Amino acid sequence: MKRFAVRTLEAVLTLWLLATLCFVLLRAAPGGPFDAEKAAPPEVEAALAAQYRLDQPLLSQYGHWLGDVLRGDLGPxxxxxxxxxxxxxxxxxxxxxVNGGLALLxxxxxxxxxGVWSALRAGRWADRVLMFGAGLGLAVPKFVAAPLLILxxxxxxxxxxxxxxxxxxxxAVLPVIALALPNLAYCARxxxxxxxxxxxxxxxxxxxARGLSETRLLFAHALRxxxxxxxxxxxxxxxxxVSGSAVVEQVFGIPGIGRYFVQGALNRDYTLVLGVVLVVGAAIVLINAAVDAARAGMDPRLRDADP
Structure with missing residues (x-):
């Protein structure tokens, strides 16, 4: 119970620091959410600023936004x-x-x-060809692989x-392949x-030496x-x-949160960017917790090492 409470507190503090840093950096960036090539009349700009609380001091804006988030409202x-x-x-x-889950699967x-097949044939030509392909898959970034797949x-x-x-x-086929390629290559290596x-x-x-077959050695003793x-x-x-989805969704025109994040950042949509950051941050915290639990379940030494 103590371990759970400590990790929960760490997760909450991490999300708070992430959101606060993002809030400050967005406000410090030049430009604003309603800037355009043709400036709006001053009374329109003032009305928009008042509607979205942009006319208030920065600390007051932060307090209102944080209060809304605690109530589950990420804002307009x-x-x-x-x-x-x-x-x-x-x-x-x-x-x-859907795209991220299918890509990882x-x-x-x-x-x-x-990876297992290559290890069983280490040093042979097939192993070398496979590892060369895996290295190539790691070297090609997603913003290059995605247009090549389209072409x-x-x-x-x-x-x-x-x-x-x-x-x-x-x-879904091409976006999933573009997202999966670097992870597939790294997983194999x-x-x-x-x-x-x-x-x-x-x-x-x-x-x-005791005469166990290679198949039994692999599945009963080596694989886990x-x-x-x-x-x-x-x-x-x-x-x-999660991070790569922003690039892939932008290239393929997919209306996922990655594309919303990119569009929100380009348009200075403060609330949208902060909302996506919070959701992604919470997802990362949950992912780390789930992976730690899975590792502890597979290796008792990790369980015994935890406080």
């Missing part, structure tokens, strides 16, 4: 006046969750078997749509390295400890998917 959007930030996030979050479903599968082959979102599987270390352990040599580094990597992998 400056650039989408017909919607609140809660409504925009409620509409975009499921789309981002794809990375694990392909990366884990490839190949949408423009040249015309198999899939180039962008947009209709809720069908065809519109990490699994290979972890399995090589485990397969060379003394207890596995002793098991081989070999996957511990992969489980630990799930936390940064999920965070990578």
């Amino acid at each position: 959007s400056f650039q989408y006046p017909d919607y609140t930030v809660n409504q925009l996030i409620a509409a975009g979050l499921p789309i981002s969750l 794809l990375a694990l479903a392909i990366g884990l078997p490839l 190949l599968f949408a423009v040249t082959l015309q198999w899939l749509p180039a962008g947009g979102w209709d809720g069908g599987w065809r519109s 990490l699994t290979r390295a972890a399995m090589l270390e485990v397969l060379g352990a003394d207890y596995l040599r002793a098991a081989r 400890p070999g996957l511990l580094p992969v489980v630990a990597w799930l936390s940064p992998a999920l965070i990578n998917v």
Whole structure:
């Protein structure tokens, strides 16, 4: 119970510091949410500032915003006046969750078997080719991979749509692949390295000497400890998917929270950016907690080391 209370307090303080820092940086950035090439009449600017409390001192704005957040109200959007930030996030979050979840599942479903297979054939030509491909996948950023996928599968082959979102599987294929590629490559490399270390352990040599088959060694003795580094990597992998969704959703024109974040930052939509930051920050805190629990369940030494 004490450990749970300490971690909850740490999570709340982390989110508060993140939101406060983001609030200050947004207000310090040049420009404002209602700046335009043609300036509005002074009375219109004054009315807008009063409506969104931008005419108040910074500390007062912060106090009002924080009070609204504690009540579950993320405020109105400056650039989408017909919607609140809660409504925009409620509409975009499921789309981002679907794409991000499918991307991570794809990375694990392909990366884990490839990593194990490569470790069992370490040093052979197939292993070298696979690791070269994995290194290439890590080197190509998402903002390069996404247009290349569009060029190949949408423009040249015309198999899939180039962008947009209709809720069908065809519109999800390219974004999911673009999000999954770097995680898939890293998962394969990490699994290979972890399995090589485990397969060379003394207890596995002793098991081989007792006549156990390689298949039993792999599934009964090597796979579980070999996957511990992969489980630990799930936390940064999920965070990578969350952060990468901003680029991918912008390229493919998907109305997820990543695209809302980019548009909100460009348009100085303070409340929308702060709302997305809070939601993503809370998701990262929950992801870290879930991964820590999974690691402790797989490795009793981690449970015993916790206070």
